Amino acid sequence: MPELREPSHRVSPRARLMWATAAAAEGVVLVAVLVVAGPVTDWLPVPWWAVALAAVAVLAYAVGMPVWRYRVHRWEVTATAVYTQTGWWVRERRIAPMSRIQTVDHAEGALARLFGLATVTVTTASAAGALEIVGLPRDRALALVDELAVQADTVAGDAT
Amino acid sequence: MSAATVEVAWQRVDPRMLLVYPVRELVRFLPVLIGLFLAGTASGRTDWWHGAGIVIPMALGVLRYFTTYFRITPARVELRRGLLNRHQLSTPLDRVRSVDISAPLTHRALGLTIVRIGTGSASKDDEDHLDLDGLPAARARQLRVDLLRLGAPATTGAEPEHLDRVVLRFDPAWVRFAPLTTTGLALAGGALGVVGQAVNTFGGFDRVDPHEVVDSTAGWSAALAVPIGLALLLGAVSALAIGGYVVTNWGFTLTHTGPEHHGAWHLRRGLLTTRETSLDDDRVSGVTTSTPLGLRLARGGRVSAIVTGLGGESRSALLAPPAPRAVVDGVASAVLGTSAPLTAPLSDHGPQARRRRYVRALGPAAVVVVAAVTLVGFDALGTWSLGVVVLLPLAALLARDRAAALGHALVGGHLVARSGSLDRRRDALAVRGVIGWNLRASWFQRRAGLTTLVATTAGGRQRVSVLDVPQDVAVDLAHHAMPDLLAQFLVSPETNHTALRLPDL
Structure with a gap:
């Protein structure tokens, strides 16, 4: 297996x-x-x-x-998918195909700004399917948002 | 309609709405009117402004008619309304996902309908709905055909209804399932709340003398009064459930129009207010058959569709009301186009998943029992001790039923998952409707080698959960459903150094 x-x-x-x-x-x-x-x-x-x-x-x-x-929080973006792992007591792995991505959000809370960090949230058409990457360095997060926007744009369809 | 550049004129809804709007405004102002009336009779005078209480709402109703416009251009549907707060709604035609036609009694008497154009917007605000209130019934049906691009049956002159394939027609005998649902309880709770509120408002509770009640009921035997009271309560709740069932589901028909897999499903139901819903074939990505305990014991069930863009528990996706199991399965397989997901044997989730059901049911029950016995003492509990004794076997039964429900399969291009006891559901979701995978495992689940696999989707409950499946089975299932997606994240067990797998206990 x-x-x-x-x-x-x-x-x-x-x-x-x-x-x-x-x-x-x-x-x-x-x-x-x-x-x-x-x-x-x-x-x-x-x-x-x-x-x-x-x-x-x-x-x-x-x-x-x-x-x-x-130790749990990890993420990966490939040409066809986004893959995250979050949580601590409850560990959750989420995989979303690039073709189903609807929005890519970049957010910096007050505390996160203090540490130069940012959160990238990738949403799909399902209310149960948002992927959140918390604690990325700010520059890395911005670059990731751009990268994702470009990749998601190249896939056709209305992502539902 | 020839070219997109042609300016389409704004139009008003049917003039017959001039009869409906004033009546509706009057009803809306009813509390104010009653207040005015009471104030008037209390002061013993009838002033001119009492008449205003009736004239103003009616004038508002007439104004509403003259300030509501809509137009349907080749590209958009637009609605403009409001006198002081102007409100303009507009949606591109290719975003239209559903067209619901409903007709309350007032509309039905005049041959009118309300057309709700759904775009899958998440907004719950009533103001944001694109409702064309007051279209003649024939025009509404034609509009639905146009908007959903269901071919053009009207051009041939044939009555479109006759081309439909009827899949389900309401049978009054199904009413017997109504008392087995929780609808009656909800209705009874609501009724109790309203009555209690009303009695309280008029000081009813203050007039009840507790001593008098005690005296007059003193001669009653508890052995007689309690069963009679329960029977009366049961009767009342059942009557409410049957009433609710008949009012919402009377005349339920499910038909399919157009070619196989490229047409649409039409639902029609309602005793007083009739509702019609259309679901595009392309957007129906699965069905959920639910067999709550009550319905299951009576060999019944109900089925709803998982429709892209039709979110939440939206009742317009209900494909069959509580009905015999055979009818429900028939509808489900007709909608899926295959009966395999409904009849296929499901894979077991194994002993660990079953054990977890027992732990989760018996644990809290045991805590309650231990707390009751140690804190209160078994002797002091009195008649409550019966409840404490019964609690554990009940929890065990629940756990057994929940364990028996667990199962999943991947057949005919559908992911199938079953779980639950009091609220048992069997979801069948087309793999093309899956838009992502979540694998969720708490520390306890990881220790037992289990995980909950969730397939996310854009309709219905937004997810189909395969509860407590062994980790490797979960990965295998998702991998088989979407080989291209998961392959890049897989490792063979020999080279696996990262995954934390603890030995099963």
């Missing part, structure tokens, strides 16, 4: 830092809310040890998730 290999390219290593920053920011907010609602104001019965436990979980997530995610 043949097996599906992973896509050939990794995303930028800086993506790890971006994911960690986002996770840490969310975690800090969560822990701060817990601290204020629990031990400080006694509004909720949250003891200090529960807060400490939450902080440890948040820390583990912020450190572990980006490393794991970076």
Whole structure:
């Protein structure tokens, strides 16, 4: 039986830092809310040890998730197809033929800009079929968008 | 129509709409009118502006007629409407994907129809729909033929309806399936909500004295009252379900026009409001036969089409209402052009996939049971203990049924997948309708060597999922469906160093 290999390219290593920053920011907010609602104001019965436990979980997530995610996130573009692999706990591989590509989006969130990264999203006519490559270096992303636009244009049909 | 340069004049809809629009505006203003009326009677005076409450909506209705124009040029359909907020809609003819004709009672009485021109736009806003409201029925049908380029039956002078091949005609005996669907529950829930709201608004709940209710029902025996109450409830829900079924599906006919594979399917249904939908053969890429538990036990089912550009749970793609299984399969195979995807034996997903069904059903049930017993205590549960005891066997039965449903096949150019218990579905999607593959696996699935293969498509639910199939089978299936696409990403197992495959446990 043949097996599906992973896509050939990794995303930028800086993506790890971006994911960690986002996770840490969310975690800090969560822990701060817990601290204020629990031990400080006694509004909720949250003891200090529960807060400490939450902080440890948040820390583990912020450190572990980006490393794991970076190992999973990969992408590849060939003459006839786009192939991505995303996720960490749930791993998802998506393959779309070049002939079915409808739009190619380039997006830079505020946090991504901080790290000079960008997201390329390739959509098809199916609502279940968008391929997202998060954490590409900005220049690489722009070049990829151009490349994809040219390749998708050369294929006839209305892509449905 | 000769050349594209010819200027086509704007035209109004049928003048008979002058009767429909004012009535519709009146109905729309009804809450305001009732408010005005109540205010008037409360103050004991009838002022001139009470008349205005009737005249203004009617005038608005007349104005609507005079401010709505449409035209159909060789290249586009255009609609212009609105007095203050002008709104112009326009779509190229080659983007037209569906033409739906519907006729509410008011329209039917006057021989008029509403033509909805569908372009597969994702917009849910009602204002963005291209509705030609008020075309004579014959003109609407001709327009549909023109827009969908279904040949020209009208030029021969023959009645086009007679050329159709009738595939399905409604049988009143199918009404027996109505109470087995969830439609009745939904309708009952809606009715309950409306009635409750109304009673609450008029202070009905405040007038009910709980003590009085307790006193007057004190003599009732629970052994008698509970079954009677349940029977009444069941009867009411069934009656609603039957009513809903009859109103939407009465006169359901499915016909095919034009040459095989290059014509279109026509659906017609409705007791009060009639609806007609046309689905181009080229855009029908598959069918979904669903046999929810209730229908399955009664040997029934229903079938809907997966139509490119007709998204979501859009009911206009329903090919057969709840009906006997044989009828449903007949329609499905007629639409697919082959019965192989419906009858072919399905490949099993293996022991790991079956085990996963049990774990996923029994796990949450066990958590509930353990929590109930440890937190409340078995003795304190009282009659609830019965529910706790029954929970686990029920979960096991559900898991067994879900495990039995799992299966897939690739036959006759169609990807077939079956899954579910309470909501069992068998999807058959033409390979040409597949526009991408997703292989999704959680950590637990990877540990069990399983993956969920999803074929994405531009119609219906946007996807056909092959649930929990062994990893190598999933890749093999996608590879066989689209050899050119997947070949470039495959490695033979001997040279494989990258894929993470853990031993099956």
